[in-house]
Amino acid sequence: MHSSLVPLMVLAMVLTGGSRGAFAQADAREYEPDVILVIKEKAFHMVKGNTSGQHSEHPAFSLSSGEEITLELRNEDTLPHEFVSPLFAKVEFQFWGRATMVYTYTANGLRIDPGETVGLRFDLPKDFSGELFKFWCNVHGKLHGDVLQGEIFVVKPKHG
Amino acid sequence: MKPTDTFLSILLFARVMAVIAGAIVLVPQDRTLAHDGASDNHQGAHSSAKPATADTEIVVQEGGHPILKGPQTHGQVLTLVAGEPIVLALRNEDHGPREFISPLFTKTEIHFLGRATGIFRKDAAGFRLNPGDTLTLQFTAPFSGFRRMYDLIWCGHDGKPGSELQELLIIMTEEKQPHAASETHGR
Numbered sequence: 001m002h003s004s005l006v007p008l009m010v011l012a013m014v015l016t017g018g019s020r021g022a023f024a025q026a027d028a029r030e031y032e033p034d035v036i037l038v039i040k041e042k043a044f045h046m047v048k049g050n051t052s053g054q055h056s057e058h059p060a061f062s063l064s065s066g067e068e069i070t071l072e073l074r075n076e077d078t079l080p081h082e083f084v085s086p087l088f089a090k091v092e093f094q095f096w097g098r099a100t101m102v103y104t105y106t107a108n109g110l111r112i113d114p115g116e117t118v119g120l121r122f123d124l125p126k127d128f129s130g131e132l133f134k135f136w137c138n139v140h141g142k143l144h145g146d147v148l149q150g151e152i153f154v155v156k157p158k159h160g
Numbered sequence: 161m162k163p164t165d166t167f168l169s170i171l172l173f174a175r176v177m178a179v180i181a182g183a184i185v186l187v188p189q190d191r192t193l194a195h196d197g198a199s200d201n202h203q204g205a206h207s208s209a210k211p212a213t214a215d216t217e218i219v220v221q222e223g224g225h226p227i228l229k230g231p232q233t234h235g236q237v238l239t240l241v242a243g244e245p246i247v248l249a250l251r252n253e254d255h256g257p258r259e260f261i262s263p264l265f266t267k268t269e270i271h272f273l274g275r276a277t278g279i280f281r282k283d284a285a286g287f288r289l290n291p292g293d294t295l296t297l298q299f300t301a302p303f304s305g306f307r308r309m310y311d312l313i314w315c316g317h318d319g320k321p322g323s324e325l326q327e328l329l330i331i332m333t334e335e336k337q338p339h340a341a342s343e344t345h346g347r
Contacts, residue, residue: 089280092288096275101285103266108280 261286
């Protein structure tokens with residue numbers, strides 16, 4: 001009796017293990033972000049990236065002009081939040097994941113549901129050096145005192 | 161092995177399979193991808209995530225013209241009903257990047273799943289897809305105030321808006337049927 005169970009157990013393990021393997025494969029990140037922003041408790045948190053070095057009450061990071069930037073946004077809050085910036089009205093950005101387009105005359109971006117992660121990739125033109133771009137959530141970051149906002153400083157690349 | 165043992169083995173095997181099959185059927189695949197494992201998930205950022213089932217597809221094949229597929233399509237025309245949701249898949253099976261740009265995409269909230277480059281213009285918005293990529297859009301057809309509203313989708317090549325007639329698709333958004341409209345207005 002016990003010997004007849006062994007193949008069944010093996011089969012069950014192979015089947016369940018196989019499906020886990022498929023999910024694990026889907027988990028593998030296909031890119032390495034330059035900046036990771038996590039939205040949590042109605043605020044942006046920079047998990048990875050270069051801090052701007054300038055005094056700011058909101059999260060601020062610097063990006064090098066003339067480079068391709070990959071940014072990852074994770075919404076770990078319980079509400080949908082937006083990541084919108086005038087920068088994305090000036091440069092085209094590639095995105096991947098699940099989100100909602102946010103489109104205005106002066107600023108573009110994405111709305112991300114709780115639990116979702118979205119990647120953005122864009123080229124920063126060289127002549128953007130020295131510019132400052134704000135980013136915010138239209139729902140929770142537009143009014144004075146709202147914390148769901150931040151700043152992007154565009155700097156010259158160190159190597160040139 | 162006794163016949164009763166064989167019978168019990170088969171019964172046990174059937175139960176194991178039923179449990180596995182039940183788990184696969186009961187858990188929607190995209191939800192599993194989005195929430196499987198630890199909270200530190202990155203799954204949503206992958207184009208491999210399963211999209212919602214598309215009602216309609218726009219497929220651009222090798223060097224050819226865009227093809228509309230689905231029950232709400234007639235040739236180059238896609239018919240929508242104002243106020244009703246639609247799932248529209250854009251698929252680039254061409255060798256080069258292709259764009260799908262429409263004023264319609266500025267008139268309603270567009271939810272997406274997949275990978276593309278956003279294109280934002282003054283009176284139109286859209287998506288550029290690399291070869292082999294699929295982007296699934298989910299939106300509610302907007303109300304226009306007219307019985308029928310026509311919008312174009314330009315399916316051009318990279319950086320060149322579709323100007324040839326064959327590269328244009330038409331979206332016709334109709335008002336709901338009269339009985340539905342009268343219910344809405346309460347008269």
